[in-house]
Amino acid sequence: MTKVVEISPTTRLEGHSKLTLKVDDQGIVERGDWLSITPVRGIEKLAIGKTMEQVPKIASRVCGICPIAHTLASTEAMEASIGCEIPTDAKLLRVILHAANRLHSIALHNILILPDFYIPGTETKFNPFANEQPARSVMARIVRIREIGQTIGAIAGGEAIHPSNPRIGGMYHNVSPRAKQKMADLAKEGLVLAHEQMEFMLEVIRNMQNREFVEVAGKQIPLPKTLGYHNQGVMATSPMYGSSSLDEKPTWDFARWKETRPWDWYMGEVTIDLEDPSYPLGGTTKIGTKANPQMEACTGVPTYDGQPVEVGPRARLSSFKNFDEKGTFAQHIARQMEYPDCCYTILKCLDNLNTSGKVLADHIPLGDGSMGWAANEAPRGTNVHLARVKDGKVLWYEMLVPTTWNFPTCSRALTGAPWQIAEMVVRGYDPCVSCATHMIVVNEEEKIVAQKLMQW
Amino acid sequence: METLYSEIVVAGCGNPLYADDGLGPAVVERLKDLELPENVTVVDAGLGGPHFIFTLLNPKSTKTLIIVDIADFGGEPGELRWLTVDELPVGSYRDAHSWDLTEPLQYIKDDIRIRVLACQKKYVSAPDMVIGITDEVQKAIPGAVSEILKEIGMKYETA
Numbered sequence: 001m002t003k004v005v006e007i008s009p010t011t012r013l014e015g016h017s018k019l020t021l022k023v024d025d026q027g028i029v030e031r032g033d034w035l036s037i038t039p040v041r042g043i044e045k046l047a048i049g050k051t052m053e054q055v056p057k058i059a060s061r062v063c064g065i066c067p068i069a070h071t072l073a074s075t076e077a078m079e080a081s082i083g084c085e086i087p088t089d090a091k092l093l094r095v096i097l098h099a100a101n102r103l104h105s106i107a108l109h110n111i112l113i114l115p116d117f118y119i120p121g122t123e124t125k126f127n128p129f130a131n132e133q134p135a136r137s138v139m140a141r142i143v144r145i146r147e148i149g150q151t152i153g154a155i156a157g158g159e160a161i162h163p164s165n166p167r168i169g170g171m172y173h174n175v176s177p178r179a180k181q182k183m184a185d186l187a188k189e190g191l192v193l194a195h196e197q198m199e200f201m202l203e204v205i206r207n208m209q210n211r212e213f214v215e216v217a218g219k220q221i222p223l224p225k226t227l228g229y230h231n232q233g234v235m236a237t238s239p240m241y242g243s244s245s246l247d248e249k250p251t252w253d254f255a256r257w258k259e260t261r262p263w264d265w266y267m268g269e270v271t272i273d274l275e276d277p278s279y280p281l282g283g284t285t286k287i288g289t290k291a292n293p294q295m296e297a298c299t300g301v302p303t304y305d306g307q308p309v310e311v312g313p314r315a316r317l318s319s320f321k322n323f324d325e326k327g328t329f330a331q332h333i334a335r336q337m338e339y340p341d342c343c344y345t346i347l348k349c350l351d352n353l354n355t356s357g358k359v360l361a362d363h364i365p366l367g368d369g370s371m372g373w374a375a376n377e378a379p380r381g382t383n384v385h386l387a388r389v390k391d392g393k394v395l396w397y398e399m400l401v402p403t404t405w406n407f408p409t410c411s412r413a414l415t416g417a418p419w420q421i422a423e424m425v426v427r428g429y430d431p432c433v434s435c436a437t438h439m440i441v442v443n444e445e446e447k448i449v450a451q452k453l454m455q456w
Numbered sequence: 457m458e459t460l461y462s463e464i465v466v467a468g469c470g471n472p473l474y475a476d477d478g479l480g481p482a483v484v485e486r487l488k489d490l491e492l493p494e495n496v497t498v499v500d501a502g503l504g505g506p507h508f509i510f511t512l513l514n515p516k517s518t519k520t521l522i523i524v525d526i527a528d529f530g531g532e533p534g535e536l537r538w539l540t541v542d543e544l545p546v547g548s549y550r551d552a553h554s555w556d557l558t559e560p561l562q563y564i565k566d567d568i569r570i571r572v573l574a575c576q577k578k579y580v581s582a583p584d585m586v587i588g589i590t591d592e593v594q595k596a597i598p599g600a601v602s603e604i605l606k607e608i609g610m611k612y613e614t615a
Contacts, residue, residue: 043473046587060502063503064508143511150511161499161501162502
């Protein structure tokens with residue numbers, strides 16, 4: 001008989017989300033819903049009427065983890081709307097900033113997922129905070145990779161957390177030859193560490209993939225080989241940076257995107273009738289509690305070609321590098337494989353960077369209200385910002401962030417997993433829930449917006 | 457290993473989209489307009505403090521961490537007060553994404569001197585987004601700047 005169990009809130013990810021799961025007698029998920037319960041904040045509404053310089057600053061405050069991805073996507077959406085091409089050296093600095101951000105983000109995610117994994121050859125789960133080896137040297141390497149990523153980001157982007165250097169039309173400043181050299185030295189050191197860390201993580205993940213069982217709260221839970229498999233497609237715009245509507249051949253298609261409402265996708269009201277007080281961090285939701293994912297979900301459901309899609313490292317690697325593995329472990333493997341690419345990208349950009357080149361466009365138009373979009377391949381996946389700018393003011397703004405794309409896809413990927421390891425499936429997406437939580441477009445409004453956009 | 461970080465790190469925490477919560481970044485903005493000694497790094501930590509600040513510190517090179525943020529210590533709106541880590545109640549100093557900042561601060565307080573400059577809030581709009589710091593808290597900004605300058609050992613006359 002189907003029972004309903006709920007894990008709320010989920011842990012070791014960014015933001016507040018929960019899992020409402022219908023499970024069979026063996027505890028295998030028949031139908032799962034993963035949804036954001038972070039309060040809706042309405043950044044898109046706040047942006048209307050602000051200047052095109054202000055909005056990227058506002059967008060960068062949506063979340064504490066992703067300021068760099070949002071600053072870049074938002075700035076470039078404005079540039080796409082006003083039709084402003086930026087100088088090559090400005091673009092190179094942005095790519096360096098972007099790659100450095102991804103480098104430290106992968107390392108951060110390593111800390112979040114390692115407690116799910118075993119130290120290869122042992123029955124001991126990895127505790128990043130343990131005083132013994134291998135934890136100490138792995139953590140020291142992770143911290144150094146993050147330091148390197150943040151320092152390169154601070155040099156190219158002006159600041160380590162909220163980048164101050166990007167602006168509409170390019171960048172405020174180029175870097176000095178000495179700063180360029182420092183970034184190159186750090187990227188070379190980072191490359192060695194990134195390779196080591198990738199090799200380590202791949203061993204840990206492959207070891208886990210070969211296991212039959214994992215321990216959760218003292219119980220042995222079977223580990224399916226198809227953990228996290230789903231039949232939704234993948235979406236990626238570039239292996240590293242992204243695309244925009246200014247590109248000669250854009251790799252994202254506005255016409256294929258449609259936002260639908262959560263009640264088309266999530267389950268209706270259910271009553272919790274399965275409970276496990278021993279589940280880590282305070283047990284699952286109490287029996288008798290009502291849950292209503294349709295009404296509680298705080299995100300819209302974006303679709304591409306009429307279906308939710310997966311975005312992120314696995315989507316990038318399967319779109320551009322013939323990576324053909326599926327499921328949760330494939331997502332982890334793909335993410336580690338992006339480690340060295342970040343450093344190679346930084347080094348390649350530095351090779352081409354002219355420190356005396358100009359970094360600001362000669363002419364920055366004020367915009368005529370045309371729709372422009374920019375897609376940025378953030379650590380967690382495709383981050384699309386769309387804007388209409390007229391006379392320097394933002395008329396319309398929309399953010400389609402990676403985790404919003406992944407919410408409905410991941411919900412489908414939960415089917416077939418024992419409920420006790422459902423959170424492992426969620427963590428495979430490296431979710432950032434706060435970013436994903438926006439205004440829900442109501443039907444009437446949506447129609448009007450869609451019709452108007454068709455004419456532009 | 458080459459150390460990347462300076463002796464004194466000043467971190468302005470908070471989110472300008474939540475009204476008075478924007479104080480930290482606003483103080484940082486003022487500090488950046490000033491010429492500061494080379495051993496000082498001023499960083500707009502935004503709401504990413506717990507995730508990002510700790511990789512900006514290195515016990516080998518960092519001696520002092522100064523945090524600027526709003527707080528609710530029952531004072532008059534705009535009142536400034538220096539707090540120690542032990543005065544921060546555990547769990548009350550959470551960022552929007554539930555990564556506790558107090559616990560990691562407790563871990564490092566023996567290696568790095570931590571000073572917290574708290575300003576009594578008047579209005580924090582979270583979860584709604586409101587841009588703009590209230591007048592009372594706005595008026596505290598010059599005071600906060602000079603407090604920090606004193607703390608880092610600079611005599612800087614503010615008008």
